[in-house]
Amino acid sequence: MDARLATAPPHLAPLSSPMARGYALGLLGVVLFALTIPMTRLAGGTALAPELPPSFVALGRAAVAGLCSVAYLLAVRAAWPARADWPWLALTCLGVVFGFPLLLGLAVREVDAVHAAVVTGLLPMATAALAAAFLRQRASWGFWLSAWAGLGLVLGYAAWRGAGALSAADGLLFVAVLLGAAGYVGGGQLARRMPAQQVICWVLVLALPVTLPSAGLTWPERPASVAAWAGFAYVSLVSMWLGFFAWYRALALGGTLRISQVQVLQPFLSMLFAVPLLGEPLEAGSLAFAAAVVAVVWWGRRQAVQGGPTR
Template structure:
């Protein structure tokens, strides 16, 4: 069946804009693991995970107030916002912070969470009704396989507790990304993440207060800077272009830009944490980037 030429330009335009916006979000998220490592130098891992959500929630509440918008979403959407909150406000920060605290290196964590685009695509099919073409799935599977082979080769052929925690983190993020992108089709991205953070404040505020009182805190510029990054950038500002990009370019398709996140995180780990990695890491990153190029050429 022939496709009319007048149908193609808007699709290309939306896909390109969506991909660019999603990539801007990925760049923001790529610094999350190094930021968490710095924050863990002065704060308890639970305090880092929950406190960052409180910091972001206070900023989100202020933004809603300045914009003179309701501070709570419509009641009919509370279920969806609860899913977003459980996935990206609590699930991913808690599981990833604990994994890094238990010894996972930034580079290793970046590679494991590189499976996130495949998980997001699956959630998009199950939750958002997207149906990507076969080439999309082939390229996605190849990217996921590349990351999996690399992870097992670096871990001696076995999964560790940090690996399992990272897998739980990526599944949580995939659910939150998909549900947030669904809402962003009808709502601005910053409002979606703002509402998810605000409805979490009744939990994050008292828990953070208790954790701050009972855990040891060693303040330093590195720890405070890392905490500020994961709270303001990773938890709030990065979601604005990310959710908008997923909604505009398609959750499964634009979400594949996150396959570049392991490479970007490795660069930050090298520059900021002085982590070293060999040719296996470089080759794995190139394989992932190749898969990204293929997925971006296959339409949903």
Template sequence: MSSPASRERLGLLLGFIGMAIFGGTLPATRIAVAEIDPIALTALRTAIAGLCSLALVLVLRRPLPPRALWPQLVVAMLCVAVLFPLLMSMGMQRVDASHGGVVLGVLPIATALVAVAITHERPRPLFWIASVAGAGLVIAFALRQGGGALVAGDLFLFASVAVAAIGYAFSGRLTSQMPGWEVISWILVIALPLSIPAAVLTMPADISHIALKPWLGLLYVALFSQWIGFFAWNAGLAMGGIARVSQIQLLQPFVTFALAAFFNDETITLQIVLFAAAVVVTVAISTRTRAKAAPSVPQRNREPPQLAAS
């Protein structure tokens, strides 16, 4: 039987693996959309992950979720499995992965804001200050990178942050009713009636003209970003504790930068790193302040932290 210390170390390791997997989402998407249309990429990634999820729940003989949870599952499905990957892919057609890493770095704040609205919490003023500061930093970064104007890629990324925040907040509430891996699996299974027909209809006419790298990018976002990453992240939270493991997510933008430099040949400027670091600080302040503001909420009913891109 493992000791509590070894269990916690394993939880930290699994949390880091989950964070690193999600850190590769933007670089992999950037590679994939070079030759695969964003609509086709979204449909294929969700269909592949959905079929894997269906096989898993059938093998493990998991019962269908209670009928009362289906409305929340449908909302989470539309946001997490359809709109977020589609909007994010459209953004990655137009801006670098490192740029997207800064913009999506504010997603934990956006998710917290939605969760606060859903649960009617009353966070301390510092939470709101940090949230506004984080959003302001991201907008300032986008304006500076766009020469004083927001480019289309930024608008798609901002929209992806909004829908992902809603989806993550609802899926977070569902984790109080079932394990995290089951939540994402059922979300993807529910999406199959949409994703499979969409994948068939949008499949590139001549797949032989698509190089190997975009296919590998598709497989990465389908199997790892959309599915396996959630298993590692949720297992890490359960084994290592939400308070400790959730702090690992602060490293995610920098993992994205490193992978974008290596796989996408992007130049990571000092400006990008500084803006990302500032956003990370606001995320850390807002999440910690919110946690301290609601000590009466039972731990099992709090949504687990969600990562910036999945």
């Protein structure tokens, strides 16, 4: 790849360039992941009207996706990961298989999907910060200004909605964000060494000795609704598996630090999805904040970033 395309602002790159493809795949991943919070709440229910146990939702979805991953890796005859890949696989496994799903599932039993979407809006900033620290990706002041502006908008929205009054559920969500960001950084690093679709598959296979028996042990004791099982199917096959095919490839193509900022859109998409799926209200002010965040992300993608080479 031409070095000039690796560092040039993406609006100057051809539509067929790795950077442009990275943004397209990143946007696809964000749309798929935006349904995760509403679908997790649909699967687990609420504290007053519980459905599937949060531990089963978190571990069961990883078990289902892990079994799919075994079939996929055998079908493509994937090479065994190199020794240097195993620390990154372990980090990714901790973040996206165990940490984020389990803590999110517990939190959305206590708060609605809109509240959770606001707090997890910190994920792009956390991912960018960890990427800058661990992957040595450097960004211009303009890029960081746009990232902080996006964060400020998310926090401003939280204050407007009253989400600034932190609860135990908020604490769970903040830790989930940190673990999820670590998983994204680890997966983005692995996607530069192996096909992106194999990254999440190996991570899920690594977790199978824990997730498969745990899914059996946490199997729901009472029947759940069809809607709850539909939510579980989505988080198993899309949120935990297919969505990462697009997301990790996007991180490899465009760099973890830059592509992670597209995820600033995710909380607002989650809110929009929560309206028809869960019947949660959506105020006009939410749409205004969403428009402001879109503008910030669009400006941020025009700023120069160095690091994060493509495959």
